[in-house]
Amino acid sequence: MIDKAIHALTEPRRRDILYLVNDGELTSSAIASHFEISAPAISQHLKVLEEAGLVVVRRAGTKRFYGIRREGFAELKQYIESFWDDSLLRLKAAAEEEERRQHETKSKQ
Amino acid sequence: MIDKAIHALTEPRRRDILYLVNDGELTSSAIASHFEISAPAISQHLKVLEEAGLVVVRRAGTKRFYGIRREGFAELKQYIESFWDDSLLRLKAAAEEEERRQHETKSKQ
DNA sequence: TCTTTATTTAAGTTGACACTTAATTAAGTG
DNA sequence: CACTTAATTAAGTGTCAACTTAAATAAAGA
Numbered sequence: 001m002i003d004k005a006i007h008a009l010t011e012p013r014r015r016d017i018l019y020l021v022n023d024g025e026l027t028s029s030a031i032a033s034h035f036e037i038s039a040p041a042i043s044q045h046l047k048v049l050e051e052a053g054l055v056v057v058r059r060a061g062t063k064r065f066y067g068i069r070r071e072g073f074a075e076l077k078q079y080i081e082s083f084w085d086d087s088l089l090r091l092k093a094a095a096e097e098e099e100r101r102q103h104e105t106k107s108k109q
Numbered sequence: 110m111i112d113k114a115i116h117a118l119t120e121p122r123r124r125d126i127l128y129l130v131n132d133g134e135l136t137s138s139a140i141a142s143h144f145e146i147s148a149p150a151i152s153q154h155l156k157v158l159e160e161a162g163l164v165v166v167r168r169a170g171t172k173r174f175y176g177i178r179r180e181g182f183a184e185l186k187q188y189i190e191s192f193w194d195d196s197l198l199r200l201k202a203a204a205e206e207e208e209r210r211q212h213e214t215k216s217k218q
Numbered sequence: 219t220c221t222t223t224a225t226t227t228a229a230g231t232t233g234a235c236a237c238t239t240a241a242t243t244a245a246g247t248g
Numbered sequence: 249c250a251c252t253t254a255a256t257t258a259a260g261t262g263t264c265a266a267c268t269t270a271a272a273t274a275a276a277g278a
Contacts, residue, residue, distance in 0.1 A: 136254075136255090137254075137255055137256085138253095138254065138255075148254085148255070148256090149255085149256070149257080149258095151255095152255065152256055152257085153256090153257095156256085170253095170254085171252095171253055171254045171255075172253090172254065172255085173254075173255065173256095
């Protein structure tokens with residue numbers, strides 16, 4: 001699911017859609033009205049976002065309201081933060097190593 | 110630059126390259142030896158990463174050593190964290206709103 | 219049931235981009 | 249100056265996915 005979520009977020013248009021529905025539930029056509037692309041294109045994006053667990057649908061008559069799925073974002077946030085933490089730890093170590101090297105160089109001058 | 114950085118990171122192969130050089134500077138060919146794709150393909154990826162400010166080159170004779178550019182990552186981290194913070198604030202507000210609605214419903218039953 | 223509204227699914231087109239091989243540049247080395 | 253090594257640039261290919269229009273589904277109203 002994390003892989004699907006990351007893939008879903010790599011498309012700028014889908015991030016725009018998420019920003020929109022984050023302000024409150026919207027129907028497919030209401031979302032489409034914010035862009036210049038066709039309704040089917042939006043529908044396809046929504047399908048990707050739904051399968052990635054980032055949005056949920058609530059059906060009401062012929063309308064379908066799309067909204068943010070909080071659990072999906074929570075999982076994703078946790079994953080990305082662990083990635084950052086790990087990555088930053090390595091960067092910190094590298095920075096310290098470099099500093100050590102610079103001190104060594106200076107002492108040899 | 111942030112846009113370029115995000116775009117650079119959407120390609121899995123480039124993330125793999127970043128993981129590699131994060132452990133220490135590597136030449137283009139050393140990086141290529143870790144994958145099954147051609148040297149030019151790696152070179153093209155490195156160019157994208159460099160233009161996104163995520164790696165830096167150090168020339169030494171015919172060799173070019175690629176390494177992580179910390180400032181680039183710092184900028185990116187800041188951006189993504191602000192995105193998260195903002196996004197989470199809105200999600201928190203939405204969650205509270207929903208809770209209020211549920212209480213209301215219960216009190217009316 | 220026929221029509222309208224909301225949306226999706228189907229099918230096909232197009233552009234971006236990650237790759238390839240071949241040619242080129244750049245910097246030593248004999 | 250040739251030759252080698254390291255890497256890039258050039259040019260072309262194939263794939264994928266974001267889009268299009270047209271057709272299908274699904275629910276509600278006349």
